[in-house]
Amino acid sequence: MTNLTPASREQKIQRGLKKRHRAERRFRIYGASAIIFGLMCVFLLFADIISKGHKAFLLTYINLEVVYDQDALGVDDPADAIQMSSGDFHGVVKAGLRNRFLDVNGRKNKRELYSIISNGAGYELRDSLKDKPTLLNKTIKVWLIADDDIDTYYKSLGDKTGPFKGRMTDNKEVWLQELMRSGDVETRFNFSFFSQGDSREPELAGIRGAAMGSFYTLVITIFLAFPLGVAAAVYLEEFAPRNRWTDLIEVNINNLAAVPSIIFGLLGLAVFINFFHVPRSVPLVGGLVLTLMTLPTIIISSRAAIKSVPPSIREAAIGVGASPMQVVLHHVLPLAMPGMLTGAIIGMARALGETAPLLMIGMVAFIVDIPNGFTDPATALPVQIFLWADSPERAFVEKTSAAIMVLLAFLVVMNTFAVVLRKRLERRWS
Amino acid sequence: MNRIETHASGPSGQLSEKPPGIEVDYPEETVGTPLVSNPKMSVRNVDVSYSGKQAIHNVTLDIGKHEVIAMIGPSGCGKSTFLRCLNRMNDTIEGCGVSGLITLDGEDIYAADMDPVALRAKVGIVFQKPNPFPKSIYDNVAYGPRLHGLASSRAEIDEIVEVSLTRAGLWNEVKDRLEQPGTGFSGGQQQRLCIARAIAISPDVILMDEPCSALDPIASAKIEELIAELSQNYTIAIVTHSMQQAARVSNRTAYFHLGRLVEVNDTEKIFTAPTHQLTEAYITGRIG
Numbered sequence: 001m002t003n004l005t006p007a008s009r010e011q012k013i014q015r016g017l018k019k020r021h022r023a024e025r026r027f028r029i030y031g032a033s034a035i036i037f038g039l040m041c042v043f044l045l046f047a048d049i050i051s052k053g054h055k056a057f058l059l060t061y062i063n064l065e066v067v068y069d070q071d072a073l074g075v076d077d078p079a080d081a082i083q084m085s086s087g088d089f090h091g092v093v094k095a096g097l098r099n100r101f102l103d104v105n106g107r108k109n110k111r112e113l114y115s116i117i118s119n120g121a122g123y124e125l126r127d128s129l130k131d132k133p134t135l136l137n138k139t140i141k142v143w144l145i146a147d148d149d150i151d152t153y154y155k156s157l158g159d160k161t162g163p164f165k166g167r168m169t170d171n172k173e174v175w176l177q178e179l180m181r182s183g184d185v186e187t188r189f190n191f192s193f194f195s196q197g198d199s200r201e202p203e204l205a206g207i208r209g210a211a212m213g214s215f216y217t218l219v220i221t222i223f224l225a226f227p228l229g230v231a232a233a234v235y236l237e238e239f240a241p242r243n244r245w246t247d248l249i250e251v252n253i254n255n256l257a258a259v260p261s262i263i264f265g266l267l268g269l270a271v272f273i274n275f276f277h278v279p280r281s282v283p284l285v286g287g288l289v290l291t292l293m294t295l296p297t298i299i300i301s302s303r304a305a306i307k308s309v310p311p312s313i314r315e316a317a318i319g320v321g322a323s324p325m326q327v328v329l330h331h332v333l334p335l336a337m338p339g340m341l342t343g344a345i346i347g348m349a350r351a352l353g354e355t356a357p358l359l360m361i362g363m364v365a366f367i368v369d370i371p372n373g374f375t376d377p378a379t380a381l382p383v384q385i386f387l388w389a390d391s392p393e394r395a396f397v398e399k400t401s402a403a404i405m406v407l408l409a410f411l412v413v414m415n416t417f418a419v420v421l422r423k424r425l426e427r428r429w430s
Numbered sequence: 431m432n433r434i435e436t437h438a439s440g441p442s443g444q445l446s447e448k449p450p451g452i453e454v455d456y457p458e459e460t461v462g463t464p465l466v467s468n469p470k471m472s473v474r475n476v477d478v479s480y481s482g483k484q485a486i487h488n489v490t491l492d493i494g495k496h497e498v499i500a501m502i503g504p505s506g507c508g509k510s511t512f513l514r515c516l517n518r519m520n521d522t523i524e525g526c527g528v529s530g531l532i533t534l535d536g537e538d539i540y541a542a543d544m545d546p547v548a549l550r551a552k553v554g555i556v557f558q559k560p561n562p563f564p565k566s567i568y569d570n571v572a573y574g575p576r577l578h579g580l581a582s583s584r585a586e587i588d589e590i591v592e593v594s595l596t597r598a599g600l601w602n603e604v605k606d607r608l609e610q611p612g613t614g615f616s617g618g619q620q621q622r623l624c625i626a627r628a629i630a631i632s633p634d635v636i637l638m639d640e641p642c643s644a645l646d647p648i649a650s651a652k653i654e655e656l657i658a659e660l661s662q663n664y665t666i667a668i669v670t671h672s673m674q675q676a677a678r679v680s681n682r683t684a685y686f687h688l689g690r691l692v693e694v695n696d697t698e699k700i701f702t703a704p705t706h707q708l709t710e711a712y713i714t715g716r717i718g
Contacts, residue, residue, distance in 0.1 A: 242524065312561035318522060319557070320574040320627060321550035330573075331563065 049408075053401025056193060059203060060151040061143040062117060063184035066096040066125065068135050078133035089129075090122035093144065101175060112171055118145040120204045146185070148202040148395035150176060154185060166394050193402065197370045198384065202395030205388070207406050209370045213283055213363070213378030214352060214410070216371060220287020221294060221351050226344050228291070229298030230333075233340075236299075237306040238328055257296035264293045265360030273361060280362035281377040289357045294347040301343020305336040338425040345418035349411050355382040381407045461705045462695035464684075466494040470635060470665045471516060471553075476530030478511055478520070485511050489530075489691045491684060493635070498657060498666045500680035500697065502673060504717055507686040509669045513637050516667065517553035518546045534635070551578050554628035558640040560620035562612030562627070567604050570612045570623055571595060574631035590630055598626035599656050618649025625656060629664070636660065638668040642675065654679050673713055677701050685709045 004012075070076055072095060075087040094114050098104070104113050121144040128142070129135050146154070149167045154176065156164040179185045196206025240246045268289035272278045278285045309332050317327045358364065364383050371378035379387070381403065388400040469492035478486035486508045493499050493516075501509040511520070518539065520526045532539050539549050551574075562570050571591045574580075581587040591608070595601040600622045604615075612623050621641055628636055638657070642650035657666060657679045670676050676683050677697055684694045685708070693706040704710040711717045 310561075312557065312559055313563065314522075315519070315557060316561040316563060316624070316627075317573075318519065319517075319550060319555040320577065320631060321547050322577055323547050326577065335564065 046408075049401045049404050053398055053403075053405050055155050056398040056402035057190050058155060058187040059190040059192070060146040060154045060185065060187050062146050062150075062179060063141055063143050063186075064093070064096045064100060064117070065139060065141050066092050067139045068092065068125075068129060068137060069095075070137050075129075075136070078129050078136060084126060084130060087126065089125045090119070092125060093117055093121050101178075109171065112169060113175065116147055116150050116172055116175060118147050118203050119201055120199075121145055143186075143188075145203050148393055151203050152395050155187065164394060193399075197368045198366060198379070198387070199368060200366075202391075202393045202399055205396075205399055207381070207384065207403055209367060210379050210381045210384035210403070211406065211410075212371050213286075213367075214380040216283035216374050216378065217286040217290060217363075217380055218348055218352060220284060220374060221290040222344065222348055224287065224291040225294045225298050225347065229295055229344070230302050230340055232295075233299050233302030233306060234328055234333070237303050238332065239324065253296050253299050257300060260356070261293050261354055262356035262360065264289050265357030267292065268357060269360045279375060279377075281365050281367070282363075282375045283371065283378050284374045285361050286358055286363050286378075286380065287374070289361055290351040290354060293354065293357060294344075294351050297347040297350070298340075298344050301346070302336070302340040305339025305343065306332055308339060309335045338422040341425070342418050342422050345414055345421070349414050352380075352410060352414070353382055353407065355380075355386055358383050381410065460490060460691045460694060462693045462700075463682075464491045464691070464694040466492045466497075468495050469493060470495045470535065471667075472531075472533045472536075473512075473516075474531040476512075476515065476528065476532060478508070478515060478529075479527050480523070481525035485689050486515075487689045491691060491694060493665060493667055494682075496661060496663070496665055497682060498661045498668065498680045500676035500683045501667065501669045501686060502671075502676050502683060502712070503686035503692075504712065505671075506688075508689040509684075509686045510639050512686065512691075513639055513667060513669050514555075516635070516637055517550050517555055519550075519555060521546055551631050552633050553635040553637060554631065554633035555637040555639065556621070556624050556628050556641050559644050560617055560624050562615075562620050562623050564611060564613050566609045567595075567612045567623060568608040571626050571630045574627060578631055580631060594626040594630040595623075597629055597656075597660065598622045599652060599659075600626055616649070618645050618652060621645060621649070621653060622656065625653070625660075629660070633664065635665045635667065638666065640669050640671060643671055650675070673701070685712060687712070 069092065072091055073087045073089065075083045077083060094110075097113050097117065098110070101113060104110055124144060125142070150172065152166060153163050153168050153173075156162075176185065192204065193206045195208055196204060197209030199205040236246065236249065268285060272285050272288050273280050278288070313331050313335065314327055317331045322330065358380055363379050364387070365377060365379065366387070367377050367379055369376070385400055385403045385407065388396045388403060471493040473489055473491045473493075476486060476489045477484060489512060501513065503509050514520045515528055515532060516539075520528060528540060534549070534552060538544065539553075563573065565573075568591055571594050572587050575587055575590050581590055592601060592605075595604060600619060603619065604610075604623075612620065615623065621644075625636075625641075642653050645653065654675060657668065660666060661679075661681075668676075668679065680697045682694060683697045683700045685692045685700065685704075685706070687708050693700065693704065693709045695705065700709060701713060704713060708717070
């Protein structure tokens with residue numbers, strides 16, 4: 001102990017205080033800047049995706065006069081399904097284009113002209129004739145989907161760097177200018193993006209097939225992983241004796257949670273497809289694989305939730321004569337449920353965004369049909385993003401970003417649901 | 431009935447730690463009157479250990495019918511451990527071993543065919559910290575009767591709830607808010623709710639583990655009044671830190687010291703003329 005006069009002690013404390021206050025301020029600034037950095041990254045991500053993807057929600061249409069000519073179509077009865085399916089509706093579109101641009105001559109030029117309207121336009125005409133048989137032999141003006149080259153060019157006309165030409169030719173530009181002058185080109189909201197499956201033609205490709213595939217996969221996953229995970233967690237936490245075996249199980253669960261997801265894909269391929277002969281590429285097998293992947297996460301979060309139930313509640317229940325099962329069912333599970341559900345939904349969100357294991361079990365295939373059940377071939381949203389990002393057509397760039405937006409929307413909805421659920425189920429105890 | 435397990439007992443007669451300034455020999459036998467003529471529960475030669483570490487040494491004690499017996503002693507003397515043996519709450523603690531004989535109405539409660547659930551329906555317990563379920567007051571009290579199937583209709587449960595809350599002295603305070611959560615009340619009210627919950631299943635014996643230690647003096651006084659009233663119908667064993675409380679509420683008092691039952695006597699006698707030196711040292715405040 002040195003001898004300090006009150007004055008010098010006061011001085012020393014004051015000097016130390018200033019230093020401490022500076023350190024406090026610095027400490028807070030570190031935290032705040034970490035948050036600002038994180039928010040900036042999120043903002044950049046969203047800004048980039050939205051700026052690239054928002055145009056995918058619009059689609060370019062061309063107004064064209066077409067004749068539902070009985071002879072050209074080869075259809076005399078619109079109610080006849082066979083006639084309708086073999087009818088040459090694309091020929092009608094081609095005829096409409098020829099009539100619109102009468103000065104186009106030569107096979108090459110004509111083929112170029114035909115390519116400004118999407119291949120899917122013929123099917124649109126067929127559907128409208130099926131709905132309205134009286135259209136037969138009538139001449140009407142219809143809005144038809146433009147080809148993706150036209151679509152990309154038209155939507156990028158206002159860009160600072162000039163329109164994206166890509167595979168546009170001078171001829172096509174001239175024709176498009178002419179159509180625009182007469183007001184026969186417009187963009188509309190792209191409903192088919194949300195109602196169609198995948199397609200090789202970007203203007204026809206939709207997200208619905210992948211979204212339904214993800215939905216069916218996740219249904220399997222949640223209905224298997226949640227009950228299994230909760231049952232395992234309850235047993236380990238409430239009933240299992242503490243010994244070498246349970247320690248071993250615990251270590252293994254923690255290790256499984258850290259196993260790269262593609263390994264689970266290989267496991268699913270070996271066990272479910274090769275051994276149990278579950279059909280490949282279907283949501284059923286995808287759900288099983290994702291169950292294996294999410295199970296450790298759900299067990300760990302459920303155990304944490306069960307641990308956080310105050311022991312006094314258990315004692316109270318035992319004290320009035322509840323059996324161990326009643327203690328769990330009446331008190332521990334209801335109190336742990338918010339935490340367990342939050343863990344489960346976060347696990348589901350991870351499963352929703354998982355691509356690698358699905359690649360191994362064939363859910364990476366090009367599938368046009370929208371799956372209608374658990375055993376229909378399907379892909380999933382993240383796989384669809386991967387597939388589109390891999391496609392050469394320029395129009396798939398915006399489709400990719402739009403699909404990412406849909407996936408993110410799914411995730412935001414799921415996480416919001418988790419937060420709301422937790423808030424509603426949470427009960428206070430003293 | 432004659433199941434007495436032998437147990438590797440610790441060094442008998444040796445106190446690992448003697449209270450400072452007091453030179454006494456540890457008693458081989460409990461002094462005073464541990465046995466009574468009309469026991470509700472009987473405890474014979476009970477040892478308790480946690481993972482091999484002995485917490486209770488060779489306790490023999492009777493708890494008489496409709497008496498209030500208080501257990502006092504310094505912290506860590508094993509009085510709570512002993513209380514929790516009486517309805518097998520210690521079963522849930524891993525590594526806890528109980529040997530010796532404990533009977534309720536002459537029946538061995540540690541017998542293989544004794545279901546702890548049925549035992550706890552007869553021997554209720556109130557804990558140190560009020561621990562109502564995070565449910566409504568009504569559900570808190572109705573939980574036990576529903577569990578044991580004591581009532582078959584809603585009207586019967588209503589009656590049990592009302593009677594229990596009335597006996598716990600809480601009915602007038604809560605009768606208009608039975609649907610409110612039990613956790614939203616004051617500490618004293620919560621503790622009386624826990625008592626109501628314990629008596630709703632009409633136990634024979636109520637164990638109370640320092641029921642007032644988390645409460646203020648006014649709330650404590652209410653609980654003490656309640657204990658006095660309940661003692662007309664129930665047998666009560668209460669662990670308490672407060673010697674005044676023991677003196678006010680109990681008929682007999684048991685003094686525990688380092689896992690041994692040192693002295694049992696009528697409360698009046700123990701607080702005016704304790705037989706054992708350790709008891710005297712404790713009640714005069716020299717140890718504790």
